[in-house]
Amino acid sequence: MRILFSFFAVIALVLSAYAGVKIANLQFLFGVVIPYIAIAIFILGFIYRVLKWGSSPVPFRIPTTCGQQESLPWIKQSKIENPSSAAGVVIRMALEVLLFRSLFRNLKTQLKEGRLVYGEAKWLWLAGLAFHWSFLIIFVRHFRLFLQDTPSFIKTIEGLDSFLQVGVPLLYMTDVVLLGAVTYLFLRRVFIPQIKYISLAADYFPLFLILGIAASGVLMRYFYKVHIVGVKELAMGLVSLNPVIPQSIGVIFYIHLFLISILLAYFPLSKLMHMAGVFLSPTRNMVNNSRIARHINPWNYPVHVHTYEEYENDFREKMKKAGIPVEKE
Amino acid sequence: MATKFTAKPDELSKIDYKPPKKGWLDTPAEFKEHTFCWGAKGKNLNVVEFPNARDWSPAEEDWKLPENWQEIVLEGIKDRLSKYRSFKLFMDICVRCGACADKCHFFIGGGDPKNMPVLRAELLRSIYRKYFTASGKMLGKIAGARELTLDVLKEIWYYYYQCTECRRCSVFCPYGIDQAEITMVGRELMNLLGLNTDWISGPVANCYMKGNHLGLEPHTIKNSMEFFLDDIETITGIKIKPTFNRKGAEILFVTPSGDLFADPGTYTAMGYLMLFHELGLDYTWSTYASEGGNFGLFTSNEMAKRLNAKIYAEAKRLGVKWIIGGECGHMWRIVNQYMDTWNGPADFLEEPVSPITGTKFENAKSTKMVHIAEFTADLIKNGKLKLDPGRNNHLKVTWHDSCNTARGMGILDEPRYVLRNVCNHFHEMPEDTIREKTFCCGSGTGLNASENMDLRMRGGFPRANAVKYVRDNYGVNMLANICAIDRATLKALMEYWAPDVQVAGLHELVGNALVMTGEKERTQDLRLEPLPEKEAKE
Secondary structure: OHHHHHHHHHHHHHHHHHHHHHHOOOHHHHHHHHHHHHHHHHHHHHHHHHHHHHOOOOOOOOOOOOOOOOOOOOOOOOOOOOOOOHHHHHHHHHHHHHHOHHHHOOEEEEEEOOEEEEEEOOHHHHHHHHHHHHHHHHHHHHHHHOOOOOOHHHHHHHHHHOOOOOOOOOOOHHHHHHHHHHHHHHHHHHHOHHHHHHOOHHHHHHHHHHHHHHHHHHHHHHHOOOOHHHHHHHHHHHHOOOOOOOOOOOHHHHHHHHHHHHHHHHHHHOHHHHHHHHHHOOOOOOOOOOOOOOOOOOOOOOOOOOOHHHHHHHHHHHHHHOOOOOOOO | OOOOOOOOHHHHOOOOOOOOOOOHHHOOOOOOOOOOOOEOOHHHHHHOOOOOOOOOOOOOOOOOOOOOHHHHHHHHHHHHHHHOHHHHHHHHOOOOOOOOHHHOHHHHHHOOHHHOHHHHHHHHHHHHHHHHOHHHHHHHHHHOOOOOOHHHHHHHHHHHOOOOOOOHHHHHOOOOOOHHHHHHHHHHHHHHOOOOEHHHHHHHHHHHHHOOOOOOOHHHHHHHHHHHHHHHHHHHOOOOOOOEOOOOOOEEEEOOHHHHOOOOHHHHHHHHHHHHHHHOOOEEEOOOOOOOOOHHHHOOHHHHHHHHHHHHHHHHHHOOOEEEEOOOHHHHHHHHHHHHHHHOOOOOOOOOEOOOOOOEOHHHOOOOEEEHHHHHHHHHHOOOOOEOHHHHOOOOEEEEOOHHHHHOOOOOHHHHHHHHHHOOOEOOOOHHHOHHHOOOOOOOOOOOOOOOHHHHHHHOHHHHHHHHHHHHHHOOOEEEEOOHHHHHHHHHHHHHHOOOOEEEEHHHHHHHHEOOOOOOOOOEOOOOOEOOOOOOOO
16 A cells, blocks of 8 residues: 555556656746756755754763763773764774665574574675665766766776667666666565554655656666757756756656656655764764763753751761761751 | 562563554553652652652643643743753754664663653654644644643653753764753753652752751761771771861762662772771761752752752862762762862862872862862872782772763773772673663652652663673672762662672772771671682682
């Protein structure tokens, strides 16, 4: 049900772009207006969400300590997993963001003949890493469409991405990796019972959407050729705020662009914001030094406590009898 | 009253991990016998002025909620969203990748899908989505949002009082989402409605009025310690005379009251007493600050702060220079992550320096509170203790990292260093079950009652399973740790899953090995059990 809902939502998006361009001839709407709106929602929504998180304080220092604390000088501290300096935190965060350190630690817990065994579980880490990195490379590759002269680093990336020299045009490995990884991430939500149980429509929808974007991109590059000069013209027009609609770009391009627009607009409303959130996570981005340095809670307020005086008043006679010193005789 | 818990280990270890066909949004919690604690008593909540104090029972249909309970909960959520970035962020960024799913000891030992940390969080997220997000308001169930009904409230209560806030899920989460943070907020919300458990609210009331969870009054503390002192004299021939509430002592010592009350914690207390006596340490116990543990943490931030305040207040009143803290799990989560923020600055204290070794404890220069394992490790490293580890030769020891000290502090190697110096037989449990990946005893955060044995034994199953492994492979018969709740509850866990394995605090083993000045030839360990013929040292 949740899977079908998400699947048909994406199909409906594809069909509406198809109908909008092919039948209603709304090239300007799908090529210019919607992308502009989507980019605006993305940027403003992204900033709004980050500011909204940032508006709540972090009253306590609560890093998850995954290694030995800073202690006596002869005890080896785990400076990255349990950092007590900013440098340690930076490295910890870099490992987290660039290499998915915590996910790399993943284990598979199984019950075998009444005994628990823990096995390697690296597939999610691998697929997650492959997906995010290939997505990033593909994203960067697309910059050639928005820049008059293609910068050399983009050419280098393209060269590396296609170094297998398969087919014409050359096959980008990231295209294959992205499709494979997204497919894996989808299939695990279908076939692993627990993962299926926790999955919401909001988990399937972005997968289908990205699958749709990747598939339409691949189709456009390798199968239904589009007028690439026209695409570049449109892209350049968009970035230079001087939009033009060139003739004869295939409809598949508009489907691709529309799905990207939907992804951009959906981004700040959804769990995809984990991209920004990971940087703000207090269990990962804080130093474990709150015994060394004082950390202030901005909304700290005085509380009522049961004072020693009250305590002694309750027990004075008993204390005296037991020979425990008291303040008032 | 409930029927006696009779499930046998081989029944309990048959676990079905398959989730039900029907989705979780529409499946109300089933209050199974032996899986929850009794409701908080009104009188205990009244002591600390908690709202909606009354007697109620989770097993009954009517929870006697106030008329406007939904409003209270939603207002409570709103307030906490504005106070805690962690809560706000953790409501928003989970992608439900499932990496945490099989990391919770309650899920591993029970198979209930709502004990997957991700889903336990989703129980509250569904409410958050419904009332605080646009997509939830518009799309409802398709966005995973649902109304806050009585069934949903009961479900949140049921599962949020099944979490021990051990943070193991947080280690594996790619965004560091910490179920403990979410559970703490969930429990705060429940407390707004007077919905706590008696195992938490009782100790809280005791601690507030009498200084410790067990409600030991000042003279009782002194009296019960007399028993240990007599035992120590029997064992060593040395009569120790500790002081209480003594002004002008150099050091205040604070430990969980569990150490003064029941075996095997009492043996750990004997270890502290012997160590400090042998060092000639200028220290004192306090009857007012006679609790390091803090069940307030299982009710609300504010209550935890109220209970914690007495430690600094007492240090100030007595005019000590700094504080040593005993072996306790969540006490150290609090000391390490909260105390200075709540009740500091402790500028009336001095930066801790060991009077025996001269070592400055740089890592405690703001809180001025040193963990006894740090203190003792330093003593041993500097050769200040005469130890005979052969006296622990009858013990084959393994080490349990307590969740809070491991994942909320990172004290991993100090106790191991001490252990290696006080006993000759030490075997680690499998590496995926120790250090930051350590498993909970199954009874943390106030779950150590007797009416929830099914839950406790299931929750402790992963821990016990690893202990059983070293028992079967290396003949381990002693599970050492630095947490009072561990000492209180692992005993029952071991009896159930891994019989023949005893439980000890670190300083019990130190006390056994410690060669004291002027002591007689020892023939008994701290449990008054005969020391076997000392084996040749390895």
